[in-house]
Amino acid sequence: MRVLGAVTVVALAAGLVAGLGLAPREVTQGNVQRIMYLHVPSVWVAYLAFAVVFVASIAYLAKRADAADRLAHASAEVGVVFTGVTIATGSIWGKPTWGTWWTWDARLTSVSILFVMYLGYLLLRGMIDDRERGARYAAVLGIVAAFNIPLVHFSVIWWRTLHQPPSLMTPGPAMPRVIITALLVNFVAFSLLYVYFVAKRVHLLRREAEAAA
Amino acid sequence: MWKDLLLEHRSKETLNALFFFALLLLFVFQFTLGPDRERLAGALPGLLWLGFILSGLLGLGRAFVVERENDCWEALLLAPGDKSAIYVGKLAGNLLLMFIVEAMLLVLFGVFFNLDLVPALPALVVVIGLGTVGFAAIGTLFAAMTTQVRARELLFPVLLLPVQVPVLLATVKATEAVLLGEPLGAVAHWLKLLAAADVVYVAVGVLTFDFVLEG
Incomplete structure (x- = not known):
């Protein structure tokens, strides 16, 4: 665990150096563009986290292993946090670039729906006193939410982009290699951070369960 | 199910209250939007679904x-x-209840806002039917889950509404097109999405309901 933490710190530092130092200043957007090195890996981690919730939920219902439930719980928490980071960094980037904190663009909308959906998931967990029942209900909700992600995705894209294509976020045809490398370093760093957070949280939840027992 | 329908038929408890609620909703819409017919017509698909969703x-x-x-x-x-x-x-049972309420709401909308919904009715029935199945499928599952939970009146909509976003978007868009007199073919992609959502929701509901009813 400690090793993982150390490696994560190193990777994050490397990501910072790569994103803030090595990567060139973007011509049209200037330094604001550098927020991408936070923003894009955060989305990745969020989706990864919700995928883990889905798998762990199925595993819990099938095997009834408390470990699977704790994994789902921890992963959902971390996922919600990173979804929040995604929205926040996106807003900060959007203000100088688009001139607004928020717009009902397709991607913004679908990510924010994910955010409230899993916030509800955590709310449900908090509302149930009986641990075993809470685990079961949460697992059902985790599965429903996961199946809903593609539906949300398509409906929101059709809703919005029949009128305006979301070309703003699609990267240009030729991204310099330095930028890609810097982005990749941050991807790895954020993934490690995710694993570290989840491991910590699972550990904590196990201790809590032990203490309660 | 027969027990529920019988109970509902005998008591009419829920249905009466829902009818009254639907009537009040129309009042609220009228008071908040004012008498401007243009504005009302523009917002009609949204208002209609707001009524369906709330009831x-x-x-x-x-x-x-x-x-x-x-x-x-x-x-x-x-x-x-x-x-x-x-x-x-x-x-x-829930579907039947919702269909009855929706039919009442449609009539009330037609009467109070002086709308002629009849030409669009067949297409409207398809859209509303598909949307209601999706809504009720997840709604029934979540209702069973939240019945045994603290603050259930609050938690139920909080869980259900985000999950229902695709259904809501699809139905409102399709209703809008239908009310403008467009054929169903013009909104085929929305109908397909609704049908897909219905299948997924009902399947997930059937498969996971076992776990909800365990204890």
């Missing part, structure tokens, strides 16, 4: 209340055979 939330939220109040929850748990049969029964 649906109230109606579905009560789906398992009878069991809880009369201590029949344990009986549901002990019921022999496949639990998914209970889900399908509850879903069918």
Whole structure:
């Protein structure tokens, strides 16, 4: 665990150096563009986290292993946090670039729906006193939410982009290699951070369960 | 399911209240939007679904209340055979209830806002039918889950509404097109999405209801 933490710190530092130092200043957007090195890996981690919730939920219902439930719980928490980071960094980037904190663009909308959906998931967990029942209900909700992600995705894209294509976020045809490398370093760093957070949280939840027992 | 329908038929408890609620909704819409007919017509698809959703939330939220109040929850748990049969029964009951309320709302909209909904009616029925199945499928599942939870009146809509975003977007868009007199073919992609959502929701509901009813 400690090793993982150390490696994560190193990777994050490397990501910072790569994103803030090595990567060139973007011509049209200037330094604001550098927020991408936070923003894009955060989305990745969020989706990864919700995928883990889905798998762990199925595993819990099938095997009834408390470990699977704790994994789902921890992963959902971390996922919600990173979804929040995604929205926040996106807003900060959007203000100088688009001139607004928020717009009902397709991607913004679908990510924010994910955010409230899993916030509800955590709310449900908090509302149930009986641990075993809470685990079961949460697992059902985790599965429903996961199946809903593609539906949300398509409906929101059709809703919005029949009128305006979301070309703003699609990267240009030729991204310099330095930028890609810097982005990749941050991807790895954020993934490690995710694993570290989840491991910590699972550990904590196990201790809590032990203490309660 | 027959028990629920029979109960509802005898008491008309939920239905009467929902009818009154729907009427009040129309008042609220009228007062908040003012007498401007243009604005009303523009917002009509949204208002219509707002009415369906709000009354649906109230109606579905009560789906398992009878069991809880009369201590029949344990009986549901002990019921022999496949639990998914209970889900399908509850879903069918809820669907019927929602369809009745929606029909009432349509009539009320037509009368009070002086709209001629008849030419668009067949297409409208398809859209509303597809949307309602998706809404009720997840609503029934979540209603069973939240019945046994603290702050259930609050938690039920909080869980249900985000999940229902795709259905909501699809139905409102399709309703808008239908009310403008466009053929169903023009919104085929939305109908396909609704159908897909219905299949997924009902399947997930049938498969997971067992776990909800365990204890």
